[in-house]
Amino acid sequence: MDDCTSLRHLVQTHPLIDNHAHNILGRDVATDYDSYPLESIVSEAHGRAMANASTTLPMLRAVKQLSELYGTPTEDWNELVEARNRWVKDDYEGLVRRSLEGTHTLLLDDLLTEDDVEAYDWHDRFTTASTKRIVRIEAVAASLLTDLMGSERKPDETVWGLFRQRFLDAIDNAMDDPAVVGFKSVICYRTGLDVDPYSADEEALTASLYRTLDSGTRKSGYRVEDKPLNDWLVQQTLKAITFKKAARVVKPIQFHTGLGDNDISLVKANPAYLQPLIAQYQNADIVLLHSAYPFTREAGYLASVYPNVYLDLGEVFPMVSRDGQEKILRQSLEIAPVNRLLWSTDGHFHPETFWLANRQFRQALEKVLIEYVQCGDLSSVQAETAAKSILFENSNRLYQLNASLNDKPSSSYSLPMSVTRTKQAGNPSHDQLDTILQKFPDLEYVWMQWIDYTATLRVRIFPIAEFVRIARKQRRVGISLAVFWMLQDDTVLPEGSTTGQFYLEPDLSSLYQNASMKTSASSATIMNFWRSEGNEPIDGCPRSTLENIVQKLRTEHDVEALCGFEIEVIFLKPRRDAEGRITDYIAATENHSWSQMTSETRKTIPLLEQIHQTLASMGINLQQFHAESAPGQFEFILPPAKPLAAVDILYAARQVITAIADEHGLRATLHPRPFSSGAGSAAHAHISINKVERESSFLSGVLTHFPAIAAFTLSQDASYERVRSGIWAGSEWVAWGFQNREAPVRKIGAGHWEFKSVDGVANTYLAMAALLAGGYIGLSSGAELKVEECTVDASKLSSAELAELGITTPLPKSLSDSLAALDQDEALKYIMGPRLVSYYISVKQAESKRLMAMSPQARRIWLLEKY
The missing domain is CATH 3.20.20.140 (Metal-dependent hydrolases)
Known part of the structure; x- marks a missing residue:
């Protein structure tokens, strides 16, 4: 017994x-x-x-x-x-x-x-x-x-x-x-x-x-x-x-x-x-x-x-x-x-x-x-x-409670230092903050983050007591308006202003514990909205721009959108000189091919599993991960979510991948094409809408404004090195096709598309805002879809065959082409915000000028270390 x-x-x-x-x-x-x-x-x-x-x-x-x-x-x-x-x-x-x-x-x-x-x-x-x-x-x-x-x-x-x-x-x-x-x-x-x-x-x-x-x-x-x-x-x-x-x-x-x-x-x-x-x-x-x-x-x-x-x-x-x-x-x-x-x-x-x-x-x-x-x-x-x-x-x-048997009873919980937990009735943000503090009772620091127009992730770190004051609007965090005109090396464009500031407002729903960070204290990251002196949404905030367009789709067209991302990343080994300085990067695996387990890719399993397990501990559940085509390249597929939350998840997941790769002595890069041969790396974006009966108008709007949208989705000159025919990058024409991976827009099902012309060096809040804005314009005008389904690589078709399918617009061949298209697209500029578009074009033109003045190798190393 x-x-x-x-x-x-x-x-x-x-x-x-x-x-x-x-x-x-x-x-x-x-x-x-x-x-x-x-x-x-x-x-x-x-x-x-x-x-x-x-x-x-x-x-x-x-x-x-x-x-x-x-x-x-x-x-x-x-x-x-x-x-x-x-x-x-x-x-x-x-x-x-x-x-x-x-x-x-x-x-x-x-x-x-x-x-x-x-x-x-x-x-x-x-x-x-x-x-x-x-x-x-x-x-x-x-x-x-x-x-x-x-x-x-x-x-x-x-x-x-x-x-x-x-x-x-x-x-x-x-x-x-x-x-x-x-x-x-x-x-x-x-x-x-x-x-x-x-x-x-x-x-x-x-x-x-x-x-x-x-x-x-x-x-x-x-x-x-x-x-x-x-x-x-x-x-x-x-x-x-x-x-x-x-x-x-x-x-x-x-x-x-x-x-x-x-x-x-x-x-x-x-x-x-x-x-x-x-x-x-x-x-x-x-x-x-x-x-x-x-x-x-x-x-x-x-x-x-x-x-x-x-x-x-x-x-x-x-x-x-x-x-x-x-x-x-x-x-x-x-x-x-x-x-x-x-x-x-x-x-x-x-x-x-x-x-x-x-x-x-x-x-x-x-x-x-x-x-x-x-x-x-x-x-x-x-x-x-x-x-x-x-x-x-x-x-x-x-019920997705994420409860732990190690949780401390709420009745005995107290905040660090002298911060009180007085709950303000009727204030959801305070209730949400209390929930966070109960879930992470040992939290000591919060990293308040935002993404600028160069897709640089910037951060301010606050002890928990100060963050609680910020979240409860008992103090504000001011950021110089120079951010609107700032490059990666903190250079401010001549037309920029160093006078004035905006304020960070933490979005409590975007908080994730820093499960991958090797720090001595418990910390978390959180994304932020940009607010004015009067605490109003400020023109030019990438997150507000995305949320505003999502709201317009909802209120004007009863359209709800879901988004999801495929993270393509290449793991690199650094090469160092005699003094230990990094001189170049090579692929972490060479015996490597798509969806294959080779002797080298097998050695990456501990790394991949650690990434998955860390993300799962944060409540981010990967749908799958596998080897991609380029040497050292792997893909991690994230779950769908509402647009703003989906992008928040994307950035949280990328930080985990980068930090864990660093633990293993590797550099995880989102460079669109770090090697001249083979496939590049994208950040394929999935969008689905609930009103499938209106999918044609939505898609028509996206295709019509695609050259201008590309200024946000393909935001570096290096991005256009990936826009080539024959490498499953979406080919070279504005087209769509059902399960056609050589079209920039792959239709997967009713009201569900994959947009392939998005990569990891973009500000993804702006990239998704631009794609949804194109769809919004199409819905608002009741646009008719005149581009017919393409079942092959459009670059292989003759001019007559392209014309018969209504495929008349090539993808931009450079960043300058897409920025010019954006500058001329009044409808998209109006929805995205003329002020934001003006700042964005100025920053991207100056960034491009600086990068293109470098030698190809210096520019490559610079991008590998930034993205």
Whole structure:
């Protein structure tokens, strides 16, 4: 028989993530048993049926266990209530703290009620990590209807049209909110789980909305319980989840299933009804709540055959007897994969609901797992792994919490030095800063970075106490306006000004820990916006320029874009003279070819794996990496994200690659073509848009303005050494083709393109802004795509063949050509910002003049060491 001592200890003490719960009552109403009966801790009954709860096995068991919690041995309910009231009066927070002991993170559906309960972040003081939110979509819809019926409408606006847009915006905002980790639907209570996977037509949805409005008033509120409308809410949420998952933003949706009060249709609470919906949205993660009791086996079956389905084991603890709980747990394990089982308390109102659920679940889990070990179905190690997965790891992974068992309890956390953590209510940036400081409690320095027009990464380093002051707008960081006209060696152009300054405003969402930096202290990097004296966005800020164009696409065309990058980098070995000075660089691997493992590339595996593992520790998950064509060249493919975040990820990843290469005695270069033979290095950019029906206009705009866009995407004279036919660099003509790697624009799928004329020496914020600006211009003018698909290398076609396909524009052959095209492209200049374009052209012309005055070898070494 296996020794189960270690298993028992682990099950009873391992920190847990509660993946579904609700807010706790405030102290003032915690003993208002008329509104919040204490018997509800073990029963979903209401009214007269609640009187019978005192005779159930769950209640009798709870009384015995609660008497231990209160320190008052008794089997009498009235005595128990008196003991409980004393706790509430004397030390309510102590009762809450004890009830939540062992809880690492709470995920709260905080829309159960807005009255009488504490705010979601109030719970932080009792848990290790910050509480996260689960957004209940029906509550969002009801709130929007109340607001809508209390506001005036324009003559051309309809109730349905306004509601539709506001609901979609609310879901999109929740997807972007770092405090929100998922959604929840109670459609089970409203119209049942037989959700139609496909939307009704506009007429039916409008009628459904009006029926909903007829059933309530603005004063009483609106209960959303008309099937076409309820189904639509679920469908739209699943669509948003699916779209965002492509950008590695994973926010599951939870469905109430099974166990509920008498307001539920028990028959339609069976999760089997969800099967068509699950099959339709297989890229959306779905959590079946409450053990689906009494349909646990059906839920387990769905979790076993659909990779996007998870089974929550909550609510039956403490609502069901001990035997029932153990049977439910066994039924869950009959067929469902262990990595698809999640724990929750469904704790709500009374803190004891959390304590009872956690205690009883640990007891049941210990008993069931030990039985499986003793009968030989599991080894003790396998049982311990299962326990860790269910209690912590599955939820941590699914909700992308990035929680660590080494996290310090938030209640004991304090900032370094004398900085205070006073949270300013209603200020998301302060909440976000608190989250960062809790996640990285040992952080000592923050590197505030920005990218100038020469694509030089510049940095200021601040001790954490000073950075907190900056993030909370208690002080500002001024940067000379000379940056607008500055070259890599800090030379300022004659037309530049050294008078005046702009201010760095840290974008907290861009912070990454410096996991690859060999420093003695913990540090992080963060990107910044440029702000004016009046704290307004300043013309010429690369990040603001990109964000503004993304916003214009969203608000004017309802277009959301995702971006992703392929980092091509060449690892070089330095050559040194007798004094140790670097005289040249050679490829780190010579026996090298595309996607091949040679004797030399095999030696780079530790380097490549270290890069991947470091990025993963930062939350940047590479999709793949492999050898590219040139000697020493490798490619790292990053995940898609929203444009600004995608570029932030790109720069964070490049810093890791460079730092780790340096550890190995190598130089990682982004030089477009460091060797005259073979392929060059690019930074292929992927863009996808959600409005695939308008992809032709978007693409037409990009192609029309491509010569001017190239001034930002191919921003060095060396960039044009790569624009050659026959080396998979995009050839020499402005063209596009489906899966054509010898076209500058490769169409990959509906609304998804790869832009090959981008490289690593560009300011990528500006490069992506220019590409999206071209698409925006095309959408705004309703441009018709006149360039037809090219299936070959366009440079191999005759003039007649090019003309037949509408391919009439060659790619610029030099930086001066693309800068001239930019200077003449009034539409692109207007969208990018005339001031920015003017500064940019001046800087790039002066930079080019200086570099082209060098010898080819000196220029090559200079670029290798800068980029």
